Amino acid sequence: MIRVIIADDQKLLSESLKSIIENDPDICVIDCVENGLKAFELCQNKDVDLILMDIKMPVCNGIEGTRLIKQKYPKIKVLILTTFEDDKNVYDALKSGADGYILKDITPEELIQAVKNTAKGFGIFSKNPYSSVINNISTDTVEEVKITKELDFKERDIMIMRMVAEGMNNKDIAFNLCLSVGRIKNILSEILSKLGLSDRNQLASYVYKNNILPPP
Numbered sequence: 001m002i003r004v005i006i007a008d009d010q011k012l013l014s015e016s017l018k019s020i021i022e023n024d025p026d027i028c029v030i031d032c033v034e035n036g037l038k039a040f041e042l043c044q045n046k047d048v049d050l051i052l053m054d055i056k057m058p059v060c061n062g063i064e065g066t067r068l069i070k071q072k073y074p075k076i077k078v079l080i081l082t083t084f085e086d087d088k089n090v091y092d093a094l095k096s097g098a099d100g101y102i103l104k105d106i107t108p109e110e111l112i113q114a115v116k117n118t119a120k121g122f123g124i125f126s127k128n129p130y131s132s133v134i135n136n137i138s139t140d141t142v143e144e145v146k147i148t149k150e151l152d153f154k155e156r157d158i159m160i161m162r163m164v165a166e167g168m169n170n171k172d173i174a175f176n177l178c179l180s181v182g183r184i185k186n187i188l189s190e191i192l193s194k195l196g197l198s199d200r201n202q203l204a205s206y207v208y209k210n211n212i213l214p215p216p
Contacts (some may be wrong), residue, residue, distance in 0.1 A: 005040040006032045008054040036065015050077040087136030165207035
């Protein structure tokens with residue numbers, strides 16, 4: 001069971017989100033709060049897996065709330081759900097430790113999937129805002145490396161790298177390439193090792209910085 005706290009100052013929206021995600025039997029909403037500080041305080045005495053966090057809230061906004069939670073409870077996932085897709089908000093959310101950043105124009109099914117994938121440890125980001133920031137992300141966040149012939153990437157490896165950058169999870173990648181999820185995990189581990197990167201977010205950054213995405 002994925003235990004969720006919803007942090008949003010609009011009570012009607014919070015209750016709507018609660019109703020939507022609890023349609024999935026694997027998700028339980030523990031509580032709804034109106035700011036990031038209250039979400040942080042609940043983490044002290046509740047068994048929490050994930051915070052569904054808005055950005056613009058009184059007293060303590062979602063960026064600051066995320067920073068507080070990730071500093072003291074790094075294992076708790078924070079998924080930003082907002083209407084704001086400007087570069088500064090996305091970048092600040094990433095710097096504060098957010099595990100995902102999605103927009104409120106997604107479907108109920110996409111929201112449920114985003115919650116479940118984030119809880120599993122996948123970095124979930126809406127493509128448009130994430131792509132914009134990642135193209136300008138500073139070198140103190142991701143070490144820039146170059147593709148060399150010595151790395152000897154296969155066409156399949158490049159396809160997987162592109163799919164990761166597009167926000168696809170291992171299950172979806174496996175389905176598209178007709179491979180097992182375990183095989184995809186192994187290939188990704190090999191890619192990360194070759195590039196000297198540590199996680200999917202750094203790999204996505206690498207793909208964008210080195211223009212590995214296919215032309216639109």
